[in-house]
Amino acid sequence: MSIAEDIRIALLDLFPEQAEREAKKRAAAEIAARTADEDNPEAVIEAAAAEMETMELQPDAQEESEDGGRKPGIVVTDYQSRGAHVDVFCNPDQVVEAATILDRNGFFLETISGVDWIKEDRLEVIYDYSISGSELCRVVVRTFISRSEPKIDTISEIFPGADWHERETHDFYGIEFVGHPCLEPLLLPEDADFHPLLKDFKP
Amino acid sequence: MTVPIACRPDETFVLNLGPQHPATHGVLRVKLTMDGEYIVKAEPVLGYIHRMHEKMAEAGNFAQFMPNTARMDYLHALAFNHGYALTVERAAGIEVPERAEYIRVITVELNRIASHLLWWAAFVLDLGGFTPLLYAFDDREIILDLLERVTGSRLTYCYFRFGGVYNDIDDEFIEGTLAFIKRLRSRMPRIYHDLVTHNIILRKRLEGIGIITPEQCRKYGATGPVLRGSGVSYDIRKNEPYSVYPEFDFEIPVYHECDSMARYMVRMDEMEQSMRIIEQALERLPEGPVKAKVPKILKPPAGDYYAAVETARGSFGCRLVCDGGKAPYRLKLRSPTFSNLSLFGEVAEGMLLADALGFMGSLDLVIPEIDR
Numbered sequence: 266m267s268i269a270e271d272i273r274i275a276l277l278d279l280f281p282e283q284a285e286r287e288a289k290k291r292a293a294a295e296i297a298a299r300t301a302d303e304d305n306p307e308a309v310i311e312a313a314a315a316e317m318e319t320m321e322l323q324p325d326a327q328e329e330s331e332d333g334g335r336k337p338g339i340v341v342t343d344y345q346s347r348g349a350h351v352d353v354f355c356n357p358d359q360v361v362e363a364a365t366i367l368d369r370n371g372f373f374l375e376t377i378s379g380v381d382w383i384k385e386d387r388l389e390v391i392y393d394y395s396i397s398g399s400e401l402c403r404v405v406v407r408t409f410i411s412r413s414e415p416k417i418d419t420i421s422e423i424f425p426g427a428d429w430h431e432r433e434t435h436d437f438y439g440i441e442f443v444g445h446p447c448l449e450p451l452l453l454p455e456d457a458d459f460h461p462l463l464k465d466f467k468p
Numbered sequence: 469m470t471v472p473i474a475c476r477p478d479e480t481f482v483l484n485l486g487p488q489h490p491a492t493h494g495v496l497r498v499k500l501t502m503d504g505e506y507i508v509k510a511e512p513v514l515g516y517i518h519r520m521h522e523k524m525a526e527a528g529n530f531a532q533f534m535p536n537t538a539r540m541d542y543l544h545a546l547a548f549n550h551g552y553a554l555t556v557e558r559a560a561g562i563e564v565p566e567r568a569e570y571i572r573v574i575t576v577e578l579n580r581i582a583s584h585l586l587w588w589a590a591f592v593l594d595l596g597g598f599t600p601l602l603y604a605f606d607d608r609e610i611i612l613d614l615l616e617r618v619t620g621s622r623l624t625y626c627y628f629r630f631g632g633v634y635n636d637i638d639d640e641f642i643e644g645t646l647a648f649i650k651r652l653r654s655r656m657p658r659i660y661h662d663l664v665t666h667n668i669i670l671r672k673r674l675e676g677i678g679i680i681t682p683e684q685c686r687k688y689g690a691t692g693p694v695l696r697g698s699g700v701s702y703d704i705r706k707n708e709p710y711s712v713y714p715e716f717d718f719e720i721p722v723y724h725e726c727d728s729m730a731r732y733m734v735r736m737d738e739m740e741q742s743m744r745i746i747e748q749a750l751e752r753l754p755e756g757p758v759k760a761k762v763p764k765i766l767k768p769p770a771g772d773y774y775a776a777v778e779t780a781r782g783s784f785g786c787r788l789v790c791d792g793g794k795a796p797y798r799l800k801l802r803s804p805t806f807s808n809l810s811l812f813g814e815v816a817e818g819m820l821l822a823d824a825l826g827f828m829g830s831l832d833l834v835i836p837e838i839d840r
Contacts, residue, residue, distance in 0.1 A: 348558060348774035373686045375776075378787050378800035393774060393787060393802070397686065397695065397702035403774065426688035429810045437522070452515040452839060461523050462798075 494835030632759030678827030692782025
C-alpha cells in the first residue's frame with residue numbers, strides 16, 4: 266500500500282461517517298464477490314477489485330453537497346494536475362487532530378496559507394504537509410472560518426515550525442491562532458494594526 | 469566548551485545582533501539574551517525588508533509577477549523563476565518544449581553553483597578568512613557573465629516564461645560553460661579544499677557545532693542542505709522529480725554529522741553534482757523551439773495548485789489559488805530559509821556567541837527571501 270493510502274486511512278479517524286460509508290462499500294463488494302463465487306469466480310473478483318480501486322482513487326462524488334460546496338471529508342487528488350495527493354477538508358476544531366495524526370506518521374509542515382473568500386464571507390486556512398525520507402506524498406488540510414470572528418486553534422505545539430507561519434498568517438489576515446505563544450507581528454511593523462491580504466484592505 | 473557557566477538569572481543582558489551586521493548578510497536582527505559569552509535565548513526579528521510580494525501577485529496578471537520571483541532569493545533567482553513557472557504551467561496545463569527544459573536545467577544549475585560560491589565566500593569571511601572570498605568571486609564572475617549573455621541580467625533574472633525560456637542559448641555559451649566547469653574542477657581541490665576545507669581553524673569552528681537533529685528538521689520543516697547535513701536524503705529534484713531531472717545521473721550528497729561542517733560539505737559536494745548535470749544536459753541538448761505558444765493573458769481554471777522546486781537553500785513552493793480570473797487569487801510563497809531560520813532560536817540556546825555566528829552562516833540565509 267502506498268504512503269498516500271496509508272495516511273488517507275489514518276486521517277479517516279477524523280471523519281467517522283466517511284469511514285463507515287467506505288467500510289460498508291468494502292463489505293458489500295466482498296459479499297458480492299463471495300456469493301457469486303460459484304458461477305464465475307474470476308470475473309466477479311476482478312469486478313470487485315476494480316470497484317475497490319475506483320473507490321480508493323477516484324474523488325468521491327458524494328462529497329459535493331447540493332449547493333455545490335464541498336462537505337468535510339477526504340478526497341484523493343490527481344498529483345500531476347494539482348500537486349497534492351490527499352486533500353482533507355475538515356472543521357476548524359479538527360486541525361489540531363489532523364496535525365497530530367500527520368505528525369505521528371512522520372510528516373512535516375511545509376507552510377500555512379490563508380485565503381480571503383470575501384464573497385462567501387469566510388476565510389480559508391490551508392496547511393501543506395509533506396514527507397521526507399520516504400516516498401513522495403503531499404497532504405493538504407483545509408478549513409473555513411468566519412470572516413467576522415477569525416479564530417482557530419494553534420498547531421505550534423505539535424509543529425514548532427508552525428509558530429512563524431501562524432504569526433505570518435495573523436499578520437496578513439488577522440486570524441487569531443488560539444493558544445499561540447506569541448502572536449506579535451512577524452513580517453509587518455511591530456505596531457501594525459492592518460491586515461494587507463484581506464481583499465477589502467485599503468492602504 | 470559549551471557548558472554554560474553558572475550565573476544568577478538576573479545577570480543576563482540583552483544583545484542586539486543586527487539589523488546592520490556583517491554576519492547577518494542583509495537586515496536580520498537577532499535579539500540575544502546573553503549570559504556572559506553564552507546565549508540563553510535567541511529571537512530572530514524579521515521583516516526589515518518585507519515588500520509584500522504576495523499582495524503584488526494579486527495586483528497584476530500572471531506574467532507580471534515573474535520579475536518579483538527573482539527579487540526574493542537574489543542568489544538563486546532562476547530556481548525561483550522555475551518554481552513559479554512550474555506552478556502556473558501546472559495550473560494552466562502548459563507543455564514545455566524539451567529544449568527549453570534542458571536550458572532551464574542548465575541555467576538553474578549554473579545559478580546554483582554561483583549561489584553556493586557566494587555562500588562559501590561569505591561564510592568563510594564570517595569566520596575570519598578574507599582571501600577565499602576573492603577566489604570564489606573570481607569564479608562566480610564567469611557564471612554571471614555566462615548568464616548575462618543568455619538572460620540579459622546579472623543578478624535578478626527574469627529569464628523563464630510560461631511554456632519555455634525567453635532566449636535560446638548559443639555556441640559561445642556552451643563553450644564558455646564547459647570551459648568554466650573545467651576551470652572550477654581544477655581549482656576545487658587545490659584552492660577550495662586544500663586552502664579552506666582541510667584548514668584546521670575552520671574545522672575547529674564548525675565540527676560538532678550547531679547540531680540539528682533530523683527530528684528537529686522535521687518539526688521545523690527545514691529542507692535543503694540543512695536537512696541533508698542531518699542525514700536525510702531529501703531533494704525535490706530526486707524525490708519529486710520535475711522538469712527533465714530524472715534523465716540525468718547525479719547524486720544527492722548526504723552527511724550524517726548534523727553539524728555546521730556537514731552542511732558545509734553538502735554544499736561543496738553539490739557543486740560537483742551540479743557540474744555533472746550541466747555536462748550531461750549540454751551533451752544531450754535537443755534541437756527545437758525554446759518556447760511554447762502560450763496566450764499572453766492566462767486564465768487557469770479555478771482551483772488550487774502546488775508545485776515545488778529545489779533551490780540552493782531548500783524547497784521553494786508556490787501554492788496558487790485561482791478563481792478563473794487573469795490574476796492569481798492568492799499566491800502563497802513557501803520560502804526555504806524562513807523555515808530553516810525558525811529553528812535557529814532552539815539550536816542556538818547555550819551556544820557561544822562566536823559559534824552562533826558560524827552556525828548562522830551555515831544555514832545560508834538570504835534575507836529578502838525570508839521577508840518576502
